[in-house]
Amino acid sequence: MTAQGGDTGGTGDTGARKIDSWVTFRPELKLLDCTIRDGGLMNDHRFEDSFVQRVYETCAAAGIDYMEVGYKADRKIFVDSKAGPWKFCSEDDLRRIVGENASATGGSDGTGIKLSVMADAERTDYHTDILPRDQSVLSCIRVAAYVHQVPTALDMIKDAHDKGYQTTFNLMALSTVQERDLFDVLEVIAASPVDVIYVVDSFGSFYSEQVRDLTGKFVKLARDAGKQVGVHAHNNQQLAYANTIEAMLAGATWLDATIAGMGRGAGNCPTELLLGFLKNPKFHLRPVLECVQDLFVPLSKQLDWGYSIPYMLTGQLNIHPRMAIELRESATPDDYVGFYDSLTEDTD
DSSP: OOGGGOOSSEETTTTEEOOOGGGGOOTTOEEEEOHHHHHGGGTTTOOOHHHHHHHHHHHHHTTOSEEEEEEOOOTTTTTTOOOOGGGTOOHHHHHHHHTTOGGGGTOOOSOOOEEEEEEETTSOOHHHHSOOGGGOSOOEEEEEEOGGGHHHHHHHHHHHHHTTOEEEEEETTGGGSOHHHHHHHHHHHHTSSOSEEEEEETTSOOOHHHHHHHHHHHHHHHHHTTOEEEEEEBOTTSOHHHHHHHHHHTTOOEEEEBGGGOSSTTOBOBHHHHHHHOOOTTOOSHHHHHHIIIIIHHHTTTSOOSOOHHHHHHHHTTOOTHHHHHHHTSSOTTOHHHHHHHHHTTTO
């Protein structure tokens, strides 16, 4: 079956792959919007309630499957933090925005959207702050960890699973992990009760060939264990959208995105781009365009996110974007040559 008699293999003498529209209609795909969580890294999670409410309503109207509302950070660790409520996502704060959100427990409140939070290993009092699912409006706990934190992550996954949640595992800084360590990690994670294992491009350093190869390996291992694979891409080299599509074509079924691409530093795959690419009639683009027009265009004049050369450089060099973020917040945000020299002075 192909659209207009097409072929998803090579075309003509170019060897290029042809992607017919039917390929992008895959009803098993899940779209997770993490605007408030990842975007919150740009303003220390200090979104007004009305902003979060509008994003929630937009995601619901657009037919998006999951909305990630923030982090479950430990207030004892961040006791002096001036962060906003979406760094902690207390149940009271969540319910103030979404009410009961019956979708969390299988009911119907007219939205159909499920809610998730991210819990960072060693930064979350998960035993206490993550309530049993039947006491929460949340449906999914996303556990994020670096390689050395995997033992903690495994306990977090089990805790959330036992409490009744869907779970994902997001291995941070994947581009810096040695292959032998990566597959040791994946084997133990696949043996856990986790539902989805994510390919995460933390530094926006991956090219599509790498994403295709990694996703294929993740998918093979995950399917053997009855798991699914997701993708979370950053846009340092303007590849977040392309890499998300590449992962999808390689078998990933959970796709992360943010409205207007808002996220830490260079941002993420834009939700509106994916909605325009995926052919599932349950998705609706217009509500997202309205939200971008009303909220994100004005916000972009206050907060600096999205592609810029400093983020490109950290992506190309496979390093954390924190130095680029500091430059963009400094008195010389466009000192590209000086920044490049500071990053490469030990390698040139």
